[in-house]
Amino acid sequence: MTETVTLNIPLKSYLKKYLQNKYGSVHIASRSSWLGAYVIDILDREYRKSNVTIKKEDFFPVAIPYSIVCDVGFSVSKAKLTRLEVMIRKVFYNDLYSYIEISRDNELKVYNEEHDSIIKQNALIAINQYLSFFDITEDELSADSVYRQYSRYKKDKKENALKEQPV
Structure with a gap:
């Protein structure tokens, strides 16, 4: 198995169940799925501190292959994580x-x-x-x-x- 970095997406529990049913317990990010493509698009090399608070109800893990981390980056702002949750909903x-x-x-x-x-x-x-x-x-x-x-x-x-x- 290739090396990956895991991004835990904060979600409501019903959205986690929805994603688990569609993708299994962990989704491996790639551009061939809407979720993987969206996650890759919000990744960034630069860390940006944000004042947005995220409710920690539940998490859905997305494994990001090391090659994508090297090419695109791994940082995701809290604001982008919130937009990702809205998109999943x-x-x-x-x-x-x-x-x-x-x-x-x-x-x-x-x-x-x-x-x-x-x-x-x-x-x-x-x-x-x-x-x-x-x-x-x-x-x-x-x-x-x-x-x-x-x-x-x-x-x-x-x-x-x-x-x-x-x-």
Whole structure:
């Protein structure tokens, strides 16, 4: 195995679970993945002190190969780490919203154990399936709050589509 330097990205626990499911327990940075490419782009040779505070909830390790460290550097400012966390959150929600829309648009059917029946997929069921797939608990991220965010997203998307229509 080649030598690496580990960058621990501070994240909320649900985002760590999301990345672990996608990349395993440690991601090796390379330009072939969006996360690796983004991490490489924020690396710097110069250390810059910053007044930004980072909440230490959880960490996801990214192994940076020694060759990249030599070429690009290894320092990452706190402000860039905060922007990285925001980017990871945006990708998480983008994937979630895509899952909801694909499962609803394809009229997937779901077995309802409570009523022993088959029902059409809806947004709340899709959200619960998505969170369950990544083993994200209600304490880490509430399905109800995600549903409210999704509803606002859909409303904004609809309003923007109406604004773009020619008169």
